[in-house]
Amino acid sequence: MIKRRGAAILKGAVHGPAMTYGLITACCLLFVIGPVSGLNTEYGTGDAILSAQSDYFTRWGVVPKELTAGRPHTLLTPLTALFVHGSWLHLLGNMLFLYVFGAMAEEGMGRLEFALFYLAAGYLALLGYAVAHADSDQTLVGASGAISAVLGAFLRLFPRARVTSIFPFLLFLPLRFPAWMVLVFWFALQWLAIRSAPPGPGVAYLAHLIGFGLGFLYAWARFRGADRVKRRKPVKPAGPAATEGESQP
Numbered sequence: 001m002i003k004r005r006g007a008a009i010l011k012g013a014v015h016g017p018a019m020t021y022g023l024i025t026a027c028c029l030l031f032v033i034g035p036v037s038g039l040n041t042e043y044g045t046g047d048a049i050l051s052a053q054s055d056y057f058t059r060w061g062v063v064p065k066e067l068t069a070g071r072p073h074t075l076l077t078p079l080t081a082l083f084v085h086g087s088w089l090h091l092l093g094n095m096l097f098l099y100v101f102g103a104m105a106e107e108g109m110g111r112l113e114f115a116l117f118y119l120a121a122g123y124l125a126l127l128g129y130a131v132a133h134a135d136s137d138q139t140l141v142g143a144s145g146a147i148s149a150v151l152g153a154f155l156r157l158f159p160r161a162r163v164t165s166i167f168p169f170l171l172f173l174p175l176r177f178p179a180w181m182v183l184v185f186w187f188a189l190q191w192l193a194i195r196s197a198p199p200g201p202g203v204a205y206l207a208h209l210i211g212f213g214l215g216f217l218y219a220w221a222r223f224r225g226a227d228r229v230k231r232r233k234p235v236k237p238a239g240p241a242a243t244e245g246e247s248q249p
Contacts, residue, residue: 016103017102017107018111019106019111019115019118020102020106020114023098023102023115024095024098026083027083027091027094027095028091031084031085034056035052035053035056036056036085036087056084057086057139057141058139060077060081061080061081061084061139061140062077062081062126062129062140062141063077063136063137064129064130064133064134064140065134068130068134078123078124078126078130079119079122079123081140081141082123082126082143082145084142085141086142090142094142094144094147097147097150097151098143098147098150101147101154102118102147104157104161105150105153105154105157108153108223109153109222117149118149118150121145121211121215121218122145122146122147122149122211124214125144125145125146125148125149125207125210125214126140126145126207128210129206132206140204140207142204144208145207145208145210145211146211148190148207148209148210148211148212149212149214149215149218150215151215152183152211152214152217153218153219154183154215155179155180155183155184155215156216156219156223157219159179159180160179160180187209187212190205190208190209193205
C-alpha cells in the first residue's frame, strides 16, 4: 500500500484522493446492499437468491450479444457494470488495487479528470471486450477494466515508484521493485492468461489488457510534454501483483 510519511500523511488526510475513496465507497455500498453479498435478507435464500443474482447481473452487467446488437437499454451497461462485482474476493481485490494505485493517479491528474478518465476507460474496456466477443451471452461485471486503466496510467506517471509486492511462489516474502517492473510483469501475466484461458465464464483478461493500454496511452498523450508527474515526497507503494475482472454465468 502507498505509505506517506510525516506531513504528507497529515496533508493526505485533509486533502486526500476524494474520487478514489468515493469510487471505493460506491462499489462497496452497492455490493453490500445487492444480492451477491448475501447480507441483504430481502433477496431470500437458496434458489430465490440465486435467481436474484442472475437477474442482477443481467440487468446491470454487460451482455456482449445484446450490447453489440445496439439495443438502447444496454448502452449504459458498460458504465453500470463498473460498480457490480461477482463475489467478495472479486470486490476486495479490485478495491485494494484502486486504493493502492488510484490515490497517486488522482493526485497526478486532478480529481475531476481522474473521475472522467476512470469512467471513460472502464466503459471502453468493457465495450472492447463485448465487440471481441459479440456472440457471447455471458454477462460481464466488475471494475477491473477501469482499474487496469489506472495501472496503465500509473506506469506512465510514476514508473520509478517503489512497490512492495508479495508473491506466493516466493513464500510470501515482501520484496520491493520499481513500479514499471511490477506492472510490466502484471501485463505479461494477463497476456499469457488470455492465450490459455478456456472459453466460458471466468476472468475477462482482454478487458484488463484494453484498459491498461488505454490508461497508458492516455497518460502518455496527456503528460508527454512533462517529465513525468513529480511527487512532493518519496512514496513506498506496496501490494499484490495482479487485479481481476469477472465474467459471470
